[in-house]
Amino acid sequence: MDLSPAMLDLCRSKIAKTDLPPERVAISRGDISSFALNRRFDLIIAPFRVLQNLETIAEVDGLLHCVHECLAPGGTCILNVFRPIYGPDELREKWLVPGERLNWEVQVEGGKVTCSDRRVRIDKERMVIYPDLVYRRYQGFALVEEVVMHLAMRCYYPETFEQVILDHGFEIVSRWGGYQGDQYGEGPELVLQFRTGGDFGGQSKS
Numbered sequence: 327m328d329l330s331p332a333m334l335d336l337c338r339s340k341i342a343k344t345d346l347p348p349e350r351v352a353i354s355r356g357d358i359s360s361f362a363l364n365r366r367f368d369l370i371i372a373p374f375r376v377l378q379n380l381e382t383i384a385e386v387d388g389l390l391h392c393v394h395e396c397l398a399p400g401g402t403c404i405l406n407v408f409r410p411i412y413g414p415d416e417l418r419e420k421w422l423v424p425g426e427r428l429n430w431e432v433q434v435e436g437g438k439v440t441c442s443d444r445r446v447r448i449d450k451e452r453m454v455i456y457p458d459l460v461y462r463r464y465q466g467f468a469l470v471e472e473v474v475m476h477l478a479m480r481c482y483y484p485e486t487f488e489q490v491i492l493d494h495g496f497e498i499v500s501r502w503g504g505y506q507g508d509q510y511g512e513g514p515e516l517v518l519q520f521r522t523g524g525d526f527g528g529q530s531k532s
């Protein structure tokens with residue numbers, strides 16, 4: 327599931343190159359904070375930090391409610407977020423800096439593609455950062471295409487991420503700090519695997 331038709335097309339084209347039988351795959355356009363699939367799953371994942379795109383607690387409530395509805399008995403969900411290099415106070419004070427930083431560049435036939443980021447805004451109460459990712463394609467030295475992706479990333483810390491999951495009536499099964507054996511809270515990533523525990527809760531804050 328994704329909101330973006332372009333991402334779903336990419337998914338379809340990747341699936342077409344596999345030998346997965348069609349009945350094993352269902353693709354749908356939808357909002358992960360509000361969906362009804364009327365099916366239950368043993369495993370639900372939202373990889374690559376998608377949770378952080380949900381800016382409000384109401385949206386996070388919505389996602390976790392839908393996860394509750396869609397988990398089969400004994401099933402688990404895995405969500406991940408990045409671990410900020412700054413603590414909360416430092417992030418509020420230091421994140422917003424002017425200018426653009428080059429993240430990466432790759433050589434392509436006849437030129438190169440670059441990706442830079444601009445830090446546009448921070449909501450210090452909700453701890454949501456708003457970076458723009460700027461992709462540029464050059465033919466030789468001439469800029470021929472520029473695409474800007476506007477992102478919203480709600481930031482979580484090891485304890486606050488766990489608390490959100492626990493507050494929504496789940497129990498945590500496993501925690502990881504990255505994909506190289508890092509301890510939770512020490513690596514670049516915060517990854518939690520959880521299953522339905524007690525009552526489904528919700529938070530009233532924004």
Ligand SMILES: C[S@@+](CC[C@H](N)C(=O)[O-])C[C@H]1O[C@@H](n2cnc3c(N)ncnc32)[C@H](O)[C@@H]1O
Pocket residue numbers: 327328329330333356357358359372373374375376379380
């Ligand atoms: C970092 S990408 C991850 C894409 C994919 N999960 C993957 O692993 O390649 C984040 C994706 O989340 C999608 N997205 C953001 N907010 C969403 C929402 N509320 N509902 C559904 N998709 C959303 C975006 O369209 C984008 O494709």
